[in-house]
Structure formats: C-alpha cells, structure tokens
Amino acid sequence: AQSVSQHNHHVILSEAASLELGCNYSYGGTVNLFWYVQYPGQHLQLLLKYFSGDPLVKGIKGFEAEFIKSKFSFNLRKPSVQWSDTAEYFCAVTSTGGGNKLTFGTGTQLKVEL
Amino acid sequence: GAVVSQHPSWVICKSGTSVKIECRSLDFQATTMFWYRQFPKQSLMLMATSNEGSKATYEQGVEKDKFLINHASLTLSTLTVTSAHPEDSSFYICSAADRYEQFFGPGTRLTVL
Numbered sequence: 406a407q408s409v410s411q412h413n414h415h416v417i418l419s420e421a422a423s424l425e426l427g428c429n430y431s432y433g434g435t436v437n438l439f440w441y442v443q444y445p446g447q448h449l450q451l452l453l454k455y456f457s458g459d460p461l462v463k464g465i466k467g468f469e470a471e472f473i474k475s476k477f478s479f480n481l482r483k484p485s486v487q488w489s490d491t492a493e494y495f496c497a498v499t500s501t502g503g504g505n506k507l508t509f510g511t512g513t514q515l516k517v518e519l
Numbered sequence: 520g521a522v523v524s525q526h527p528s529w530v531i532c533k534s535g536t537s538v539k540i541e542c543r544s545l546d547f548q549a550t551t552m553f554w555y556r557q558f559p560k561q562s563l564m565l566m567a568t569s570n571e572g573s574k575a576t577y578e579q580g581v582e583k584d585k586f587l588i589n590h591a592s593l594t595l596s597t598l599t600v601t602s603a604h605p606e607d608s609s610f611y612i613c614s615a616a617d618r619y620e621q622f623f624g625p626g627t628r629l630t631v632l
Contacts, residue, residue, distance in 0.1 A: 437619070437620075439620070441623075447625070448612070448623050448624060448625040448626055449563075449612070449623040450623075451620065451622075454620060456619065495562060495563070505551060505553075505616040505617075505618075505619075505620070505621055506553070506565065506568060507553070507563075507565070507614075507621060508565075509562045509563045510562060511561070511562045512561070512562045514560070
C-alpha cells in the first residue's frame with residue numbers, strides 16, 4: 406500500500422521568507438502527485454500536480470514542486486511567502502492501478518507572520 | 520477546475536438520529552465520488568469510494584451499515600450517517616473525480632449532541 410509522509414507538521418515563517426515543505430511517498434510503481442491547500446474555513450484547493458514530463462511543476466500563487474524519483478520526494482516550494490499563504494498544505498498521491506484513489510499526507514500547518 | 524457542492528454545510532443533530540449529506544458535481548459527470556472524514560488538525564481519511572450505479576467500496580474500519588452511501592446519478596452522491604453518536608461528529612468532505620484528479624466539495628460539519 407502506498408503512503409505519504411510530510412515531515413513538517415507546523416511551520417512558522419516571516420513574510421518574504423522562502424518556503425520548502427517536504428513530502429515523501431512510498432510506492433514502487435508509477436505515481437501521480439498533488440499538493441492541496443486548505444485555507445482557514447475553506448475547502449481543499451489544488452495547488453499543483455505532477456503526472457509526467459518536466460519534474461519541476463509550477464502551480465498557482467507562485468508555488469512550485471519538484472518530483473525527484475530517486476528520492477521518492479515531491480517537495481513544495483515558494484521563494485517568498487505572504488501572510489495570505491497561511492493555511493494547511495497536504496501532499497497526496499495516486500498510483501496507477503489504484504484509480505483516482507488519493508492517499509494524503511498528514512498535512513503541514515503553515516503560519517506566515519507579518 | 521470543476522465545482523463540487525455539498526449540502527448542508529453544517530448540521531447539528533441529536534444522538535440516535537440519522538443525517539444525510541449530499542454531494543453534487545455541478546459542471547461535469549462524475550462516475551466516481553469519494554467520501555472523506557477529517558478530524559480537527561488532521562489529514563483526510565478516505566471512508567469510501569462511490570461509483571455511480573453500484574455499491575460503494577468502503578475502507579477498512581469504516582462501518583458500511585453506519586455510513587450509507589448512495590450514488591444514484593452521475594452528479595449526485597449521498598452519505599447518510601445512521602444512528603449518529605457524538606463520536607461521529609466530524610468534518611465530512613466529498614470529492615468528484617474525472618479521469619485524472621479529484622475536485623473537492625466545501626465539506627459538511629456534523630455535530631452530534
């Protein structure tokens with residue numbers, strides 16, 4: 406069975422700081438990778454996704470993620486965070502043969518301070 | 520992205536009653552919908568996979584007789600929490616899937632008194 410781990414449970418940054426949230430998955434086959442964001446009181450929104458091709462994926466709001474197959478990682482990055490980026494971030498994976506069934510990581514709570 | 524709605528957005532009920540939550544995909548036909556449960560400050564836990572016209576597939580540990588799922592059409596799936604108890608209080612989220620990804624509803628906050 407596949408699993409997803411997010412190393413940072415809580416991250417606090419000042420505005421303009423750079424962000425990197427770790428995500429590792431365990432699955433031996435082909436995967437599709439996702440990062441979702443959940444702003445306070447709102448529903449999950451897709452930030453970006455990787456299916457194939459260029460392993461550096463650019464998403465909305467200036468976020469990007471890099472798929473490193475050898476490390477089973479899909480870390481999320483943003484060069485300069487804003488207060489409005491305060492939210493919970495979830496990494497998730499689907500696998501070929503598993504349909505669209507998503508396995509979520511435990512989430513990282515990001516707080517950006519002014 | 521596609522739009523998925525849930526109704527109601529929050530509900531409070533007495534212990535022992537049943538509650539129905541609707542999930543609708545508004546702008547596409549979803550052969551597969553998923554139901555998740557999210558506890559405070561925790562991740563989403565998949566409860567079941569709902570396929571239109573067939574029985575739902577439940578994850579291990581999820582009571583199918585307690586959480587009844589009906590996927591009657593390509594745009595509507597319902598989750599009924601039967602004989603609800605306080606421990607069923609949670610945030611329930613549905614998603615509708617196309618071939619490549621899932622689109623999430625806004626969630627339903629259930630509080631059982």
